[in-house]
Amino acid sequence: MVYSNRDNNAFYAQSGGVTPVINASAAGVIMAARQKGIKVYAGADGIIGALHEQLIDTTKMSEQEVAALRYTPAGAFGSCRFKLTDMQKQAKEYRRLIEVFKAHKIRYFLYNGGGDSQDTAHKVSQIAQEMAYPLVCVGIPKTIDNDLYATDFSPGFPSVAKYVAISSMEATLDLASMCSSSTKVFILEVMGRHTGWIAAAAGLTPVGFGAQIILFPEVAFNQEHFLARVKECVKNYGYCSIVVSEGVRDTSGQFLSASGNKDAFGHQQLGGVAPYIARLIQEKLKLKHHWAVSDYLQRSARHIASKVDVEQAYALGKFALKVALKGINGKMVTLERSKKNNKIIWETGLAELAQVANQEKHLPADYIAANGFEITEKAKKYLLPLIQGEAYPPYHQGLPAYFRLNAKFLKKKCTDFV
Amino acid sequence: MVYSNRDNNAFYAQSGGVTPVINASAAGVIMAARQKGIKVYAGADGIIGALHEQLIDTTKMSEQEVAALRYTPAGAFGSCRFKLTDMQKQAKEYRRLIEVFKAHKIRYFLYNGGGDSQDTAHKVSQIAQEMAYPLVCVGIPKTIDNDLYATDFSPGFPSVAKYVAISSMEATLDLASMCSSSTKVFILEVMGRHTGWIAAAAGLTPVGFGAQIILFPEVAFNQEHFLARVKECVKNYGYCSIVVSEGVRDTSGQFLSASGNKDAFGHQQLGGVAPYIARLIQEKLKLKHHWAVSDYLQRSARHIASKVDVEQAYALGKFALKVALKGINGKMVTLERSKKNNKIIWETGLAELAQVANQEKHLPADYIAANGFEITEKAKKYLLPLIQGEAYPPYHQGLPAYFRLNAKFLKKKCTDFV
Numbered sequence: 076m077v078y079s080n081r082d083n084n085a086f087y088a089q090s091g092g093v094t095p096v097i098n099a100s101a102a103g104v105i106m107a108a109r110q111k112g113i114k115v116y117a118g119a120d121g122i123i124g125a126l127h128e129q130l131i132d133t134t135k136m137s138e139q140e141v142a143a144l145r146y147t148p149a150g151a152f153g154s155c156r157f158k159l160t161d162m163q164k165q166a167k168e169y170r171r172l173i174e175v176f177k178a179h180k181i182r183y184f185l186y187n188g189g190g191d192s193q194d195t196a197h198k199v200s201q202i203a204q205e206m207a208y209p210l211v212c213v214g215i216p217k218t219i220d221n222d223l224y225a226t227d228f229s230p231g232f233p234s235v236a237k238y239v240a241i242s243s244m245e246a247t248l249d250l251a252s253m254c255s256s257s258t259k260v261f262i263l264e265v266m267g268r269h270t271g272w273i274a275a276a277a278g279l280t281p282v283g284f285g286a287q288i289i290l291f292p293e294v295a296f297n298q299e300h301f302l303a304r305v306k307e308c309v310k311n312y313g314y315c316s317i318v319v320s321e322g323v324r325d326t327s328g329q330f331l332s333a334s335g336n337k338d339a340f341g342h343q344q345l346g347g348v349a350p351y352i353a354r355l356i357q358e359k360l361k362l363k364h365h366w367a368v369s370d371y372l373q374r375s376a377r378h379i380a381s382k383v384d385v386e387q388a389y390a391l392g393k394f395a396l397k398v399a400l401k402g403i404n405g406k407m408v409t410l411e412r413s414k415k416n417n418k419i420i421w422e423t424g425l426a427e428l429a430q431v432a433n434q435e436k437h438l439p440a441d442y443i444a445a446n447g448f449e450i451t452e453k454a455k456k457y458l459l460p461l462i463q464g465e466a467y468p469p470y471h472q473g474l475p476a477y478f479r480l481n482a483k484f485l486k487k488k489c490t491d492f493v
Numbered sequence: 494m495v496y497s498n499r500d501n502n503a504f505y506a507q508s509g510g511v512t513p514v515i516n517a518s519a520a521g522v523i524m525a526a527r528q529k530g531i532k533v534y535a536g537a538d539g540i541i542g543a544l545h546e547q548l549i550d551t552t553k554m555s556e557q558e559v560a561a562l563r564y565t566p567a568g569a570f571g572s573c574r575f576k577l578t579d580m581q582k583q584a585k586e587y588r589r590l591i592e593v594f595k596a597h598k599i600r601y602f603l604y605n606g607g608g609d610s611q612d613t614a615h616k617v618s619q620i621a622q623e624m625a626y627p628l629v630c631v632g633i634p635k636t637i638d639n640d641l642y643a644t645d646f647s648p649g650f651p652s653v654a655k656y657v658a659i660s661s662m663e664a665t666l667d668l669a670s671m672c673s674s675s676t677k678v679f680i681l682e683v684m685g686r687h688t689g690w691i692a693a694a695a696g697l698t699p700v701g702f703g704a705q706i707i708l709f710p711e712v713a714f715n716q717e718h719f720l721a722r723v724k725e726c727v728k729n730y731g732y733c734s735i736v737v738s739e740g741v742r743d744t745s746g747q748f749l750s751a752s753g754n755k756d757a758f759g760h761q762q763l764g765g766v767a768p769y770i771a772r773l774i775q776e777k778l779k780l781k782h783h784w785a786v787s788d789y790l791q792r793s794a795r796h797i798a799s800k801v802d803v804e805q806a807y808a809l810g811k812f813a814l815k816v817a818l819k820g821i822n823g824k825m826v827t828l829e830r831s832k833k834n835n836k837i838i839w840e841t842g843l844a845e846l847a848q849v850a851n852q853e854k855h856l857p858a859d860y861i862a863a864n865g866f867e868i869t870e871k872a873k874k875y876l877l878p879l880i881q882g883e884a885y886p887p888y889h890q891g892l893p894a895y896f897r898l899n900a901k902f903l904k905k906k907c908t909d910f911v
Contacts, residue, residue: 093670095663120673148663150670157674196646240892245513245566248895251513252568255538256575260879261789283897349786350765368767370785375663377799381891462891473799473880474658477666479701 079112088118090188095233103392120153146468148377214407225426230388236276254314263293264349292322367413382464497530504537508606512649522809538571566795606847632825645842654694656732682767696868710740800882
């Protein structure tokens with residue numbers, strides 16, 4: 076590799092909860108940068124790495140390592156839950172970023188995250204202007220929750236959707252085969268604190284193969300309706316398979332997972348809307364049940380990632396680098412759905428960072444069936460193309476050949492940040 | 494298909510908790526039977542189908558449907574939790590079985606299940622002898638718990654082991670990439686009420702890629718040691734990834750999942766050793782944590798089944814039919830590990846039903862490391878060959894093309910069983 080462009084380096088960081096394909100975006104950025112002779116420095120543990128000048132020199136990564144990013148889940152460079160929002164209160168942090176970027180000749184700021192992170196990218200771009208430092212800021216979308224505006228989908232979501240649909244399908248087959256003499260109800264808890272996109276994916280299974288009840292955060296939980304529906308399913312099919320979003324709330328707006336879940340010492344029980352629903356079914360219907368909480372499994376399941384997801388995450392990374400090199404500042408790269416030869420494809424596009432920052436895209440009302448427990452044909456039409464194709468990772472000795480980076484750091488040039 | 498052998502039919506039933514590959518054994522039985530012109534009648538919902546003369550005529554299944562059994566998880570004919578044990582107390586049931594078998598010219602009894610089911614098969618063979626009815630009884634092993642004696646492994650276990658190892662690996666990568674500013678501890682609960690085979694599978698991941706702590710049912714839970722180990726991991730690696738078996742007990746022999754897990758109303762909390770461990774970590778170490786309960790997901794995850802498992806489950810089904818046709822009565826078919834050209838292979842063998850019935854094979858003491866939290870090299874040597882190969886199902890529109898049987902029943906010939 077020849078890095079001809081020595082005075083214009085790029086900074087890349089991963090932000091917020093990780094996904095099965097965020098590393099594919101990283102691979103896209105690095106691959107595109109190498110083609111242009113641009114060095115990419117990655118923030119160790121996200122933006123924290125920039126503040127503390129912990130910069131990973133990706134030029135030291137072999138081609139194989141960069142290729143391995145494409146099939147390795149989670150954040151290879153480390154991610155963080157650290158918010159940079161208020162430009163006044165956090166002026167010190169914003170200024171420090173520019174100090175570090177200046178020291179390492181970083182001219183491109185590529186930030187891979189959700190709504191909060193797009194807000195940060197926007198503000199970094201503003202502070203650079205204020206400080207008259209030439210910096211091009213580009214956001215790359217990522218969130219399993221699929222709650223980002225302006226892009227057809229957020230990379231990460233399709234793979235989680237695929238995992239949830241398959242898991243619900245498999246567990247429902249299990250339930251169906253045991254229900255005559257054993258378990259009658261199965262409950263799978265999935266993520267989505269504020270939006271029901273992930274839960275909705277359970278509606279993609281063919282009739283008779285998946286959950287009969289989906290509980291969305293967008294629909295206030297009505298215990299009576301719910302229990303009636305469970306009884307009806309058990310009566311008609313012999314079993315009832317349920318997918319519940321962690322974000323479901325009761326009619327007073329309180330999370331179900333928080334209501335009444337106190338232990339013997341009066342402490343709030345730790346999370347878990349699935350055990351809450353299970354207890355309800357036990358107490359009110361006396362039906363044998365099982366429950367699962369997929370938690371991190373769902374968002375790290377690279378072994379069953381959607382091919383569409385991996386390819387588009389990679390494409391967005393490549394496109395973000397190109398956009399940055401063109402000097403297009405203050406944008407988030409997006410995906411636009413279109414059709415080619417009667418096949419759905421995605422093209423890359425751009426949105427204003429200011430526009431996508433700090434917004435949440437909820438499941439549209441017409442994606443949820445009138446009974447509140449299913450998705451509509453319109454929802455299926457949107458969701459189904461996203462889970463197409465299986466992008467299997469390579470295997471070594473029966474396990475995925477995932478990789479962990481042995482990070483090589485840049486020599487520090489600034490004083491410590493305190 | 495020509496079923497030339499009209500006076501010698503075979504009965505096949507699935508028993509107990511289902512697995513990702515029990516249908517592969519069914520496919521083996523049916524394929525082998527078709528080659529010999531033998532009809533296979535499957536019990537709907539296991540042995541209950543025989544008692545109530547609910548016999549599924551597998552001769553009505555197309556070749557494609559039989560082939561689809563190989564890649565469809567759960568029990569295609571239905572399974573049950575119904576124990577036939579005491580020959581005196583349940584004499585009526587045992588005699589009824591013979592009545593139904595006689596009516597349908599069933600000469601071969603193939604029972605696919607765990608330890609209890611092998612016991613049932615043994616007793617059916619005894620009652621047939623007592624009643625002078627010529628019946629050949631053959632057991633086919635199946636249990637995700639891997640607790641059956643006399644066979645190198647129980648079909649079903651390798652796929653669950655693969656799922657658990659991969660899931661732990663993926664969630665650990667997720668945890669590792671977030672730990673600097675967020676979650677420090679992740680807990681994955683897996684099955685294995687009495688034995689730690691499934692939990693042990695988490696020890697197959699390469700160093701730095703999986704759980705640092707495994708909690709086995711075979712090791713009494715020592716809170717102090719455990720918490721010290723969690724602290725040590727977080728100190729040394731920044732995070733701690735834990736896999737816990739649902740069957741872990743405290744020093745007094747009580748299941749952890751039952752101890753202290755009472756809700757605000759004083760009711761026993763429903764299951765969940767993972768939330769118990771999570772609460773402990775919260776209260777004693779104040780570390781941010783996440784937990785998952787894989788429950789049915791782990792035992793139905795055909796999408797990531799072990800190739801070894803699928804192939805051997807199928808081979809056992811075929812072999813069981815052949816053994817039955819030879820008139821070898823009162824045996825369970827088994828797998829014997831051997832080597833060929835330096836590669837581990839499995840050969841089929843036989844064990845006495847009387848010998849394998851109602852026994853539980855625990856994780857050997859020398860499979861668990863001295864610290865009680867890891868597996869030994871000896872354990873890895875046994876386990877690793879089992880998870881080799883990925884037997885992916887075919888996909889249709891982004892989801893596995895699993896199949897559900899539209900069962901064709903035989904005409905009843907007996908009076909109703911009451």
